[in-house]
Amino acid sequence: xxxxxxxxxxxxxxxxxxxxxxxxxxxxxxxxxxxxxxxxxxxxxxxxxxxxxxxxxxxxxxxxxxxxxxxxxxxxxxxxxxxxxxxxxxxxxxxxxxxxxxxxxxxxxxxxxxxxxxxxxxxxxxxxxxxxxxxxxxxxxxxxxxxxxxxxxxxxxxxxxxxxxxxxxxxxxxxxxxxxxxxxxxxxxxxxxxxxxxxxxxxxxxxxxxxxxxxxxxxxxxxxxxxxxxxxxxxxxxxxxxxxxxxxxxxxxxxxxxxxxxxxxxxxxxxxxxxxxxxxxxxxxxxxxxxxx
Amino acid sequence: xxxxxxxxxxxxxxxxxxxxxxxxxxxxxxxxxxxxxxxxxxxxxxxxxxxxxxxxxxxxxxxxxxxxxxxxxxxxxxxxxxxxxxxxxxxxxxxxxxxxxxxxxxxxxxxxxxxxxxxxxxxxxxxxxxxxxxxxxxxxxxxxxxxxxxxxxxxxxxxxxxxxxxxxxxxxxxxxxxxxxxxxxxxxxxxxxxxxxxxxxxxxxxxxxxxxxxxxxxxxxxxxxxxxxxxxxxxxxxxxxxxxxxxxxxxxxxxxxxxxxxxxxxxxxxxxxxxxxxxxxxxxxxxxxxxxxxxxxxxxxxxxxxxxxxx
Numbered sequence: 001x002x003x004x005x006x007x008x009x010x011x012x013x014x015x016x017x018x019x020x021x022x023x024x025x026x027x028x029x030x031x032x033x034x035x036x037x038x039x040x041x042x043x044x045x046x047x048x049x050x051x052x053x054x055x056x057x058x059x060x061x062x063x064x065x066x067x068x069x070x071x072x073x074x075x076x077x078x079x080x081x082x083x084x085x086x087x088x089x090x091x092x093x094x095x096x097x098x099x100x101x102x103x104x105x106x107x108x109x110x111x112x113x114x115x116x117x118x119x120x121x122x123x124x125x126x127x128x129x130x131x132x133x134x135x136x137x138x139x140x141x142x143x144x145x146x147x148x149x150x151x152x153x154x155x156x157x158x159x160x161x162x163x164x165x166x167x168x169x170x171x172x173x174x175x176x177x178x179x180x181x182x183x184x185x186x187x188x189x190x191x192x193x194x195x196x197x198x199x200x201x202x203x204x205x206x207x208x209x210x211x212x213x214x215x216x217x218x219x220x221x222x223x224x225x226x227x228x229x230x231x232x233x234x235x236x237x238x239x240x241x242x243x244x245x246x247x248x249x250x251x252x253x254x255x256x257x258x259x260x261x262x263x264x265x266x267x268x269x270x271x272x273x274x275x276x277x278x279x280x281x282x283x284x285x286x287x288x289x290x291x292x293x
Numbered sequence: 294x295x296x297x298x299x300x301x302x303x304x305x306x307x308x309x310x311x312x313x314x315x316x317x318x319x320x321x322x323x324x325x326x327x328x329x330x331x332x333x334x335x336x337x338x339x340x341x342x343x344x345x346x347x348x349x350x351x352x353x354x355x356x357x358x359x360x361x362x363x364x365x366x367x368x369x370x371x372x373x374x375x376x377x378x379x380x381x382x383x384x385x386x387x388x389x390x391x392x393x394x395x396x397x398x399x400x401x402x403x404x405x406x407x408x409x410x411x412x413x414x415x416x417x418x419x420x421x422x423x424x425x426x427x428x429x430x431x432x433x434x435x436x437x438x439x440x441x442x443x444x445x446x447x448x449x450x451x452x453x454x455x456x457x458x459x460x461x462x463x464x465x466x467x468x469x470x471x472x473x474x475x476x477x478x479x480x481x482x483x484x485x486x487x488x489x490x491x492x493x494x495x496x497x498x499x500x501x502x503x504x505x506x507x508x509x510x511x512x513x514x515x516x517x518x519x520x521x522x523x524x525x526x527x528x529x530x531x532x533x534x535x536x537x538x539x540x541x542x543x544x545x546x547x548x549x550x551x552x553x554x555x556x557x558x559x560x561x562x563x564x565x566x567x568x569x570x571x572x573x574x575x576x577x578x579x580x581x582x583x584x585x586x587x588x589x590x591x592x593x594x595x596x597x598x599x600x601x602x603x604x
Contacts, residue, residue, distance in 0.1 A: 083592040088347045092539045096581035103577045248422035255415025259408050260398045
């Protein structure tokens with residue numbers, strides 16, 4: 001039972017890493033990516049191939065996976081972001097990109113095609129994953145509070161005004177994309193070394209959709225919201241394994257319901273903080289107490 | 294363990310001198326695939342031109358259309374024409390239902406395109422997995438004697454299916470074009486694609502107009518679903534073939550119907566040539582690269598209207 005719980009927790013945290021990365025991109029620049037599974041896959045394959053065929057140190061391989069993803073993001077992001085595509089065009093470009101990467105993985109011999117790579121060493125234990133998650137979230141929070149993060153918010157809210165203030169839209173978006181790709185790549189590397197088997201069909205557009213959905217459901221621009229939404233989206237279906245087919249049906253329905261009834265997501269643009277929650281609780285109870293008098 | 298000796302196994306350049314018959318045959322197949330892409334791209338672009346968002350649920354409507362066609366044609370033994378009509382009507386009804394349940398509440402709140410897109414994605418996951426949970430993941434194929442018939446024409450053998458697909462796709466697109474150009478409702482739809490608010494000020498009932506647009510898009514989904522099912526079999530995730538239609542629509546320019554037709558035909562023909570003369574593996578990579586290269590030089594696609602987001 002303990003093994004089961006730690007397994008769910010590990011998977012949750014791995015997705016937290018990739019989704020926090022995506023949150024920095026989508027939540028803070030307002031651009032949609034429907035191909036983020038590709039970055040996850042590139043990181044997973046790079047890291048796995050390095051440890052599997054070349055016996056590279058796990059942490060170095062993980063880093064290489066992240067860097068490789070970042071490089072891929074640079075290659076895809078440079079032309080598409082340079083052209084300042086409107087968001088629908090960008091979303092479809094990333095959709096095509098995700099599919100193209102998957103087809104490549106199915107046909108490269110180093111990735112062993114559709115058979116996948118079995119028997120990858122199981123290095124990603126819960127403490128390792130937890131430590132990397134904490135570091136990633138800390139960097140992401142700092143990243144969004146830096147000059148870069150503020151510029152990104154300005155671009156998201158009104159890119160014409162932001163450009164007039166002298167913000168380089170292209171640079172801001174590209175930096176965010178590369179950051180999210182590196183996070184995705186590292187998460188992918190951890191995933192490969194936790195599941196110990198990867199194949200291209202694991203990284204379909206369904207995974208991309210799920211990542212984007214967690215960011216949106218958590219609230220665009222809220223890192224804590226993303227973390228919480230990811231845990232809810234990953235853990236609850238895992239616990240409800242019984243109805244394994246119907247959980248995806250419910251998941252789709254849930255997305256539509258969230259959009260219809262609470263479109264700002266769980267937290268909107270705000271972050272969850274203990275201080276504010278306490279204040280909220282106290283004010284509400286006080287208000288109610290006063291009302292009773 | 295040793296890494297494999299060769300790095301890439303996918304490419305093998307087939308003979309470029311395949312002879313004339315192969316060329317014509319490839320062209321016909323390309324046109325039929327392109328025609329179906331064009332149908333899907335038009336349905337998708339039609340919704341985009343009015344509501345200005347990417348309707349990602351469209352793929353699953355097409356998938357359901359294919360299931361309706363398959364079950365009425367093969368299981369219930371109806372003639373092909375009836376199956377096609379049922380598929381068109383069923384998809385149109387589903388598309389309308391989709392709008393009323395998933396988009397209409399957002400529209401009333403004047404939500405941004407982002408929320409529409411997520412809602413569409415949710416609908417698509419919901420429908421795909423509903424089919425998966427109820428009908429199952431089995432692949433259903435239309436009977437061979439129907440999809441595999443060929444006839445000889447000027448020394449090349451042409452598939453009956455290809456010919457039917459080309460005819461139906463272009464008749465449907467022409468019919469839609471005629472309707473949009475000549476009827477009062479068609480004029481209202483074209484007006485709404487420029488400015489939906491002014492259109493309402495001029496006395497058009499927008500709720501009904503949007504409903505009609507979704508019914509039209511659903512009808513096209515029914516036709517394309519049936520032909521896709523005949524070509525690639527019927528299964529729950531077949532809606533992902535529509536990502537090609539999205540790419541086609543972007544190549545032509547989102548929201549532009551002539552663009553969607555041209556983009557669909559170009560993509561279908563080029564893809565078929567790439568898979569016939571180079572390798573079927575690079576086909577999907579090719580279509581994506583085509584998209585990126587085109588967008589670099591023409592950020593609005595071939596016939597795109599808008600560059601900036603509508604505020």
